[in-house]
Amino acid sequence: MRLPTAIAVGAGLYLAALVPGQAAAQPKIYAYPSxxxxxxxGLQPVTISGVICCGTPNQSMTYAQVKAHPAPRPVHRVSTPRRSARAHCPVGVKGCTYD
Incomplete structure (x- = not known):
């Protein structure tokens, strides 16, 4: 067996081992507050992929709680103009005056 063929066989076996685990994964069913x-x-309102129906949730949070962003809102600061430490000397003027 050549090296590229061995790599292809190894990659195929690796991917074949992952597929059953992903196929058996349960969809996320969230409780719908109503x-x-x-x-x-024995059943309650739940959401599955945005559709509201009756069932038993398998997640502890609601969909709205999952989608709530935990980051704080940005603070808008008022910018102040910066002053240069050097005096402004226009081109063609001899010397500078400091105030």
Whole structure:
């Protein structure tokens, strides 16, 4: 067996080992906060990929809580003009005056 063929076989076996684990992964089912529960006994409103239906959630948080961004809002600062330590000397003028 040549080296490129061995690499291809190794990569194929590696990917084949990962596929069953990903296929068996459960979809994330979030609880839907609602004041009225029209679901049958033992079930509650849940969201699956944005669709609201009856079921049992497998996540501890609601979808809105998951999507809430934890970063604080940016503070807008008023910029002040910076002054140069050197005096302004226009081109063609001899010498500078300091105030």
């Amino acid at each position: 004041s009225a529960n029209y679901c049958p006994a």
